[in-house]
Amino acid sequence: MSPEFPLRSTLAALAVTALFSGAALAQTPAPAPAAAAPAAAEPAKPEPDFTFTGNVGLFSQYVFRGVSQTNEKPAVQGGFDLAHKSGLYLGTWASNVSWLSDSTAGAPSGQTVSNSMEWDFYGGYKGTFAEDFGYDIGLLYYWYPGSYPPNYTTPNTTEVYAALSWKFLSLKYSYGLNNQTFGIPQSRGSSYLDFTASYDVVEKVNDAIGKVTVFGHYGYQWYQGTQNSGFNNDNLSYGYWKVGASTEIYGLTVGIYGTGTNAKSQYYTNTYGKNLADNQFVGYIQKTF
Numbered sequence: 001m002s003p004e005f006p007l008r009s010t011l012a013a014l015a016v017t018a019l020f021s022g023a024a025l026a027q028t029p030a031p032a033p034a035a036a037a038p039a040a041a042e043p044a045k046p047e048p049d050f051t052f053t054g055n056v057g058l059f060s061q062y063v064f065r066g067v068s069q070t071n072e073k074p075a076v077q078g079g080f081d082l083a084h085k086s087g088l089y090l091g092t093w094a095s096n097v098s099w100l101s102d103s104t105a106g107a108p109s110g111q112t113v114s115n116s117m118e119w120d121f122y123g124g125y126k127g128t129f130a131e132d133f134g135y136d137i138g139l140l141y142y143w144y145p146g147s148y149p150p151n152y153t154t155p156n157t158t159e160v161y162a163a164l165s166w167k168f169l170s171l172k173y174s175y176g177l178n179n180q181t182f183g184i185p186q187s188r189g190s191s192y193l194d195f196t197a198s199y200d201v202v203e204k205v206n207d208a209i210g211k212v213t214v215f216g217h218y219g220y221q222w223y224q225g226t227q228n229s230g231f232n233n234d235n236l237s238y239g240y241w242k243v244g245a246s247t248e249i250y251g252l253t254v255g256i257y258g259t260g261t262n263a264k265s266q267y268y269t270n271t272y273g274k275n276l277a278d279n280q281f282v283g284y285i286q287k288t289f
Contacts, residue, residue: 047085054080057253057286062095065192065221066240066261067268068276069097069118079120087127089138094119100144100155100183105271107149115146124161136163140174142182155183159192168199179225186225187233194219194240210248215257217242238263238277253286 056078062069069075079093097118104112124138142157157180163172174192181187198215205212219240223233244257261268263277270276 049085051083051085052080053083053288054078055286055288057284059284060282061280062097063242063259063280063282065219066238066242066259066263066277067099068274068280069095069099071098071102071270071272071274071276072280073098087125088123089126090123092119092121097144099270099276100146102270102272104149111149113146113148113152115144115148117145119143119145132167134165136165136172137161153180153183153185155180157181168197170196170198172196181223184223184225184233184236185227187223189224190222190233191224192219192221205247208250212245212247214245215243235264236267244282251287253288254284255286256281256283258282 057076059075059077061072062075062077075095075097077093077095079091081089081091083089095118096116098116100113100115120140120142122138122140124136126134126136126138128134138161140159140161142155142159144155148154156178158177159174160177161172161174163170165171172194176188176190179186179188181190184190194217196215196217198213200211200213202212204210217240221236221238221240223236225233227233238261240259240261242257242259244255246253246255248254258279258281260279261277265275265277268275268277
């Protein structure tokens with residue numbers, strides 16, 4: 001036997017063994033890749049300490065507690081609010097008005113009122129308790145900058161208020177602190193109570209039109225005191241209602257509502273012969289940011 005034969009035999013055996021080993025390895029399925037670890041949830045952003053919001057709107061007229069403040073003419077209104085996460089808040093709001101200057105229209109020089117603006121400042125604290133209940137307490141100052149004739153009772157008014165809400169219902173009471181509530185002499189302690197319902201009928205109509213809301217309101221304005229002339233301020237007291245609807249169109253709030261009162265017309269008819277507390281309609285468009 002050739003001495004090379006054992007070596008060739010050995011090499012052949014190794015080759016066969018390698019061949020079959022490779023075939024076996026080729027037929028063994030590769031292990032499945034390890035499942036990827038789930039992505040870590042993004043941590044929630046902390047609530048900001050302060051929130052700043054604003055609004056501006058165009059109204060067909062400005063009606064306050066059922067009484068037109070602009071002789072049924074258009075009004076531009078807007079305001080800003082700064083709120084702390086604790087519930088404390090401050091705000092300001094303004095609108096054009098004409099009811100004061102209208103009241104002295106045609107009077108001799110030096111006996112007329114020069115005023116065209118109402119500018120309000122307020123602050124308070126609001127929060128929640130139990131389930132779906134909320135509360136709001138605060139102080140509100142109505143300022144009517146301008147010039148007034150001698151011995152004219154200026155209408156600047158301070159009210160303290162408290163409100164309680166549940167879901168879409170709210171009840172609010174406002175109490176006058178000064179002695180000249182909206183220009184009525186000797187009227188300290190005058191107050192206003194209102195009940196409001198605001199309900200979202202549809203959350204979203206389509207991509208252009210958002211939620212649709214209907215709302216209703218009833219309030220009563222009391223005037224206290226007797227003037228030096230003997231006039232009883234309670235003659236000026238009245239009930240007030242409002243009902244309407246609004247929707248959101250491309251980020252703008254558009255709405256309409258009707259109002260009315262049972263106020264005695266002789267006390268709410270201006271120098272132009274218009275009853276400012278009569279039944280009327282208001283349409284508006286508003287932007288909140």
